[in-house]
Amino acid sequence: MDMFLYLDNDTFLHRLDPRTKMLVMLASFVVALMFYSLPTLLGLTLVIVLYGMAGKTLGNLKRIRFILLMIALFSVVLWSLTYGGPTKILGPISTEGILYGIVIGMKFDIMIISGMIFLSSTKVEEISLGLVKLRLPYRGAFAFATAIRMVPMIVATSFTIAQAQKSRGLDLDSGNLLERAKKYVPLLIPTIISVIRGTNVFAMALESKGFGYSEDRTNYLQISIKKGDYAILFLALIVITVSTYFKFVVI
Amino acid sequence: MSENIIELKNLSFRYKDQKEGKALSDVNLTIDKGEFVLVMGPSGAGKSTMAKCLNGLVPRFNRGEYEGETIVNGNIAKDTNVSTMAKEIGLVFQDFESQLFSTNTKLEIAFGPENFQVPRDEIHKRILEMFELVDLKGMENRQPSTLSGGEKQRLAIGSVLSTYPKIVCMDEPTTDLDPLGKIGIFNIASKLHADEDFTLIIIEHETEESLNADRLILMQEGKILRDGKPRDVLREIEVMDNLGIMSLQIPKYFKEKFGVEKADLPLTPEEGVEQFTALGCAFDEQQYKQLLDADAKREESYGEELIHVEGLEHVYSNGNKALNGMDFSVRDGEFVAILGHNGSGKTTMVKHFNGLLTPTAGKVTVKGFDTTSTSIFEIGKHVGYVFQNPDHQIFSDTVYEEIAFSPKIRGCSEEEIDIRVKEALASVGMSGFEEEDPFSMTKGQRQRIAVASVLSARPEVIILDEPTTGLDYKEQKQMMDLVKKLNQQGHTIIMITHTMWVVSEYAHKVAVIKDGKMMMYGKTRDVFSKDEELAKSFLKTPHIVNMSNRLGQTILSVDELKRCTKEG
Known part of the structure; x- marks a missing residue:
């Protein structure tokens, strides 16, 4: 089972410099966090999805559609029950509450989708190289990239472990919330142990390949800001500036 | 220089x-x-x-x-x-x-x-x-x-x-x-x-x-x-x-059987054949027939069919077809080894036997229950599965709790749990370790604890996925003697392995899988007599088997060959 997020295609999006893609992600976060208007967020979603389509990354979004849906649902239920508002529909539920729930859910989903597109179209090496070019020390950038890479490994391990425990009779699907939480202990401990054992070898292998030999290193991978990058960077900057202007000056 | x-x-x-x-x-x-x-x-x-x-x-x-x-x-x-x-x-x-x-x-x-x-x-x-x-x-x-x-x-x-x-x-x-x-x-x-x-x-x-x-x-x-x-x-x-490391089989045989001087001991199957002929030895046909008779008698002694597989196919969600039409059956009391390279579909196949996977096409029944309509919890009472890496299942602070997990979850009483834990620990030869911390044990011991924790559910069938990987020879032998003992006590054993000497010395039957298909299946002696066919699945018989094949009969261990040699 393939647990890795990066999709190895050769598209416009993949060829963009990682720094450009980071700025685009930042721009989407800025807009998503600043505005509460449904049309704006819908517009933003459309732009992001089109942007993702350019990199053929939507397949990955399918994989997390359940999570996206759950976040949206959870937000709608939570806010419609707690928001209050004048136009009551049933009990504490109001139109305003439902709308607010939708808006908040969308904000989260937009950020997740945007991050997902970034990770689907950018190699971890590119991310760390991009961060280095942004003056982050190499060790820090490498640690960050490693953290991203660890997630799918941990998921894959926990998958095997879940099978092993199910074979012993562990039934994860019944019982109330507390009982079910307790049932995850047999999964959690072996996962943690396996990850710790794995990282130990990982650290030794790193050092044995000369990691940290000197402050400078060559980069086999090359990144550079090209024409397309300038265009996208320019657009992203405009979006950030204009939306900040509207948020703090106009409104 | x-x-x-x-x-x-x-x-x-x-x-x-x-x-x-x-x-x-x-x-x-x-x-x-x-x-x-x-x-x-x-x-x-x-x-x-x-x-x-x-x-x-x-x-x-x-x-x-x-x-x-x-x-x-x-x-x-x-x-x-x-x-x-x-x-x-x-x-x-x-x-x-x-x-x-x-x-x-x-x-x-x-x-x-x-x-x-x-x-x-x-x-x-x-x-x-x-x-x-x-x-x-x-x-x-x-x-x-x-x-x-x-x-x-x-x-x-x-x-x-x-x-x-x-x-x-x-x-x-x-x-x-x-x-x-x-x-x-x-x-x-x-x-x-x-x-x-x-x-x-x-x-x-x-x-x-x-x-x-x-x-x-x-x-x-x-x-x-x-x-x-x-x-x-x-x-x-x-x-x-x-x-406690494995000695070569060929020199071991010549030393123990004939007391050949150290300097003259042959090492490879080729050298073995040469020396065997030079010493004027031959196979003792009567002894060899006894071996064959024992094989046949064992074959007849198996009980009812426990696992039945018909036209099994499995396609993973990413479109990979791991199994391509497989027929198979396991009877009560058998000891089957499953061989094949990584990605051949061995693990996919055995995961169907306890319901972890269900067939895309075809049918798998365990004790008459169709695995598609029976829960893994239910099948788990009959089929236990020991995963390759013991660290993927151990989570308790003490050995006792670890082994008690399965009976506890199946609703056994305190006394019953206690009996089963004791029994399982005794079976794996680790009585007295109840209060030990499994994480501080050696890999061989952890592997035994993993087996015990499956035994405590008292399954009729035990599936072991590469039980000897990562163990040294002595630990491998201990592990396999344990598995053999369990088989003699009545458990049916299905074991995935890469270790050929383990198969030849312990398994009754062998199934060779390649690219999702069953290439060879039969009594160990029959399958291991076909060196060339095994090579097509990238498998090599142990030296002693190879040497005897070259001499025209199939012998599975040093002891067997010692028995079947007629000195010249």
């Missing part, structure tokens, strides 16, 4: 958290430039510790009391950074999953040279060279996670060789690999050995592959026990038997 490239002087080491003894005690060793050295020994003999001393991981990464000196190509290892030592010596580990960390195979190989600021053009040249050397051409842009185990390990070797070290040390590189993967590693080893300046050190369990090395070192309890030419060391059957 030879020159020392590695020198260990009075080297001792004790890990910080080591309770007793020393990992290495007063080791003196010199290795010449260009030598190919094999190191063998039981678990805990200090082999890995010695390897880690060479590039300074001991004591710089694993801390402890360090005495003496390790000099590698003029560098004092303990006073040099591990990353600096990486220029001199490359280290390859057993766990190939954790050694690889790049997005594609090229970047994996580039990682080392990048650290040493090798110019980009030069890195590109080296990448091409490495793909050639480790036989991964055509996989230049693959993600490491999509490679097979053997390919991953070869990539790991390439990623170490790309910094052009003059020495490479591999710590059990083939332990987790299937037979095909092992062959790949040994091929690389012989290519490297062809370079006269290149020094190669390999820590291994496989005795049968050791004849190609220049030198064989046996270690025990942190000391060097024997050091010499493989042909000489391998003839010391008693030393190896006492040490």
Whole structure:
């Protein structure tokens, strides 16, 4: 089972410099966090999805559609029950509450989708190289990239472990919330142990390949800001500036 | 003219958290430039510790009391950074999953040279060279996670060789690999050995592959026990038997049967056949017939059909077709070994037997229950599954709780649980360990605890996925004697394995799987008589079986051959 997020295609999006893609992600976060208007967020979603389509990354979004849906649902239920508002529909539920729930859910989903597109179209090496070019020390950038890479490994391990425990009779699907939480202990401990054992070898292998030999290193991978990058960077900057202007000056 | 490239002087080491003894005690060793050295020994003999001393991981990464000196190509290892030592010596580990960390195979190989600021053009040249050397051409842009185990390990070797070290040390590189993967590693080893300046050190369990090395070192309890030419060391059957590593079967047979002098002991099946004929020996047909009769009688003694598989196909959600129409059946009391290379579909198949997977097409029934309509909880009462890595299932603080987990979850009473835990522990020979912490045990012990924790559910069928992987010979033998005992007590055994001697000495029946299809199936003796057909599935019979096949009959163990020999 393939647990890795990066999709190895050769598209416009993949060829963009990682720094450009980071700025685009930042721009989407800025807009998503600043505005509460449904049309704006819908517009933003459309732009992001089109942007993702350019990199053929939507397949990955399918994989997390359940999570996206759950976040949206959870937000709608939570806010419609707690928001209050004048136009009551049933009990504490109001139109305003439902709308607010939708808006908040969308904000989260937009950020997740945007991050997902970034990770689907950018190699971890590119991310760390991009961060280095942004003056982050190499060790820090490498640690960050490693953290991203660890997630799918941990998921894959926990998958095997879940099978092993199910074979012993562990039934994860019944019982109330507390009982079910307790049932995850047999999964959690072996996962943690396996990850710790794995990282130990990982650290030794790193050092044995000369990691940290000197402050400078060559980069086999090359990144550079090209024409397309300038265009996208320019657009992203405009979006950030204009939306900040509207948020703090106009409104 | 030879020159020392590695020198260990009075080297001792004790890990910080080591309770007793020393990992290495007063080791003196010199290795010449260009030598190919094999190191063998039981678990805990200090082999890995010695390897880690060479590039300074001991004591710089694993801390402890360090005495003496390790000099590698003029560098004092303990006073040099591990990353600096990486220029001199490359280290390859057993766990190939954790050694690889790049997005594609090229970047994996580039990682080392990048650290040493090798110019980009030069890195590109080296990448091409490495793909050639480790036989991964055509996989230049693959993600490491999509490679097979053997390919991953070869990539790991390439990623170490790309910094052009003059020495490479591999710590059990083939332990987790299937037979095909092992062959790949040994091929690389012989290519490297062809370079006269290149020094190669390999820590291994496989005795049968050791004849190609220049030198064989046996270690025990942190000391060097024997050091010499493989042909000489391998003839010391008693030393190896006492040490707990597998002695070669051919010299063992000739020594025990005829008391052949050490210097004249044959080592390979070819040499064995020659000596057998020279001694004027022949098969004792009557004894051999008894073996065949015993096989046939056992075949008749099996009970009702427990697992029935018909036209089984399985397609994974990513579209991979792992099983392609399989028919199979297991009867009560059988001991079946399932062989096949990684990715052949073995594990996919057996996961159907306890309901972890359900067929895409075809049908699997367990004791008459269709697995598609029966829950895994229900099937689990009849079929227990011991996973390959015991660490994937152990989670409790004490052995008792670990083993009690299964009966507890199935609603047994306190007394019943107590009875079952005691019984399971006794079965695996670990009574008295109830209050121990499973995490502080050796891998062999943890494997036993994992078996016990499956036994406590009292299943009729026990599936074991590579129960001997990562264990040394002595532990393997203990494990297999345990499995044999369980079989004799009435449990039906289905075991996935790569270890051929285990199959020949223990399994009643063998199924060989390749590309999702059953290639061969039958009594062990029948399947193992077909050396050529097995080779098509990248399988090699153990030496003793191979020798007897050459002589015209199929014998499964040294003891059997001793019985069936008519002296000339």
